[in-house]
Amino acid sequence: MEYSFPHYLLSKQSVDDRALNGVVLDSLKANLPAAPIRIIEVGAGIGTMLTRLLRWELVAKANYILVDEMAQNIESAREWIPLWAVEAGLSVERIEQDQLRVFDQACDVQIHFQCADVFDFIKKNSVPADLLIAHAFLDLLPMPESMPKLLALTKHLAWLTVNFDGVTSLEPTIDTALDEQIERLYHATMDSRSTGGDSRAGRHLFSHLRKAGAEILSAGASDWVVHAVNGKYPADEAYFLNFILHFFEESLTGHAELDAGAFANWLRERRAQIERGELVYIAHQMDFLAKV
Numbered sequence: 551m552e553y554s555f556p557h558y559l560l561s562k563q564s565v566d567d568r569a570l571n572g573v574v575l576d577s578l579k580a581n582l583p584a585a586p587i588r589i590i591e592v593g594a595g596i597g598t599m600l601t602r603l604l605r606w607e608l609v610a611k612a613n614y615i616l617v618d619e620m621a622q623n624i625e626s627a628r629e630w631i632p633l634w635a636v637e638a639g640l641s642v643e644r645i646e647q648d649q650l651r652v653f654d655q656a657c658d659v660q661i662h663f664q665c666a667d668v669f670d671f672i673k674k675n676s677v678p679a680d681l682l683i684a685h686a687f688l689d690l691l692p693m694p695e696s697m698p699k700l701l702a703l704t705k706h707l708a709w710l711t712v713n714f715d716g717v718t719s720l721e722p723t724i725d726t727a728l729d730e731q732i733e734r735l736y737h738a739t740m741d742s743r744s745t746g747g748d749s750r751a752g753r754h755l756f757s758h759l760r761k762a763g764a765e766i767l768s769a770g771a772s773d774w775v776v777h778a779v780n781g782k783y784p785a786d787e788a789y790f791l792n793f794i795l796h797f798f799e800e801s802l803t804g805h806a807e808l809d810a811g812a813f814a815n816w817l818r819e820r821r822a823q824i825e826r827g828e829l830v831y832i833a834h835q836m837d838f839l840a841k842v
């Protein structure tokens with residue numbers, strides 16, 4: 551299998567669609583200022599949150615700044631968003647290499663692509679947003695010190711979604727002790743990355759937000775729950791599951807505490823479970839809507 555990170559982000563869309571917390575989403579709808587609004591999304595990947603907000607008619611007239619440090623993601627976003635828009639019946643105008651307009655009679659969104667490290671972007675951004683979005687991103691950053699810097703990007707709302715929160719479950723069990731060991735070591739790798747990260751980011755955001763002076767308007771779980779229906783995974787979710795196993799493989803191969811042969815067999819059996827439509831994957835995550 552070829553592992554492509556942009557393809558993983560595409561395959562994640564349907565999983566995220568189900569996971570996003572509806573109560574927090576309703577709170578976002580109720581608090582959005584009048585259009586046009588300025589949105590900054592950090593760690594935005596290939597732009598699937600932008601297209602989701604258009605699909606769900608949450609955003610109609612907006613300036614949307616999409617920031618990601620990975621050049622491959624920004625290149626994919628530049629190509630994929632116009633293709634998506636045309637398929638969705640929207641008109642597309644390429645204003646310049648890093649600026650795009652998608653519009654129809656009901657919506658008009660100016661999209662700006664920024665290939666940058668989020669902290670470099672924060673230093674040079676002069677106009678704060680009405681809405682800051684960070685989706686599947688904050689659990690990768692050093693906390694609490696990043697929170698005040700991030701919140702400086704918004705003058706109103708921050709919608710901080712799919713923050714991992716300490717529970718990974720893969721069913722059916724292969725070997726209780728080995729499953730538990732792999733889960734524990736996998737979470738530990740999230741806590742020891744040189745660039746930051748927290749395997750219990752979700753629950754810790756309550757205090758990080760409060761200490762940074764933000765008011766939490768709404769919070770709730772946004773768990774990923776992936777399972778086959780009639781033996782088949784929906785959309786591209788078999789690819790998504792294979793990519794999750796790829797994260798395990800990348801993080802834990804060669805780990806001193808893990809028997810290499812047992813881990814290789816475990817990965818083989820988990821992949822076979824996907825083939826048979828047996829694997830059930832749950833990751834506990836949390837969403838927040840905060841006001842600065």
Ligand SMILES: C[S@@+](CC[C@H](N)C(=O)[O-])C[C@H]1O[C@@H](n2cnc3c(N)ncnc32)[C@H](O)[C@@H]1O
Nearest residue numbers: 559593594595598618619620666667668685686
């Ligand atoms: C798990 S992905 C989520 C992407 C997107 N939000 C989504 O859910 O489709 C995390 C993203 O954060 C980006 N990223 C990680 N560290 C970053 C940093 N310091 N500055 C900007 N982007 C960063 C990665 O390139 C990656 O695209």
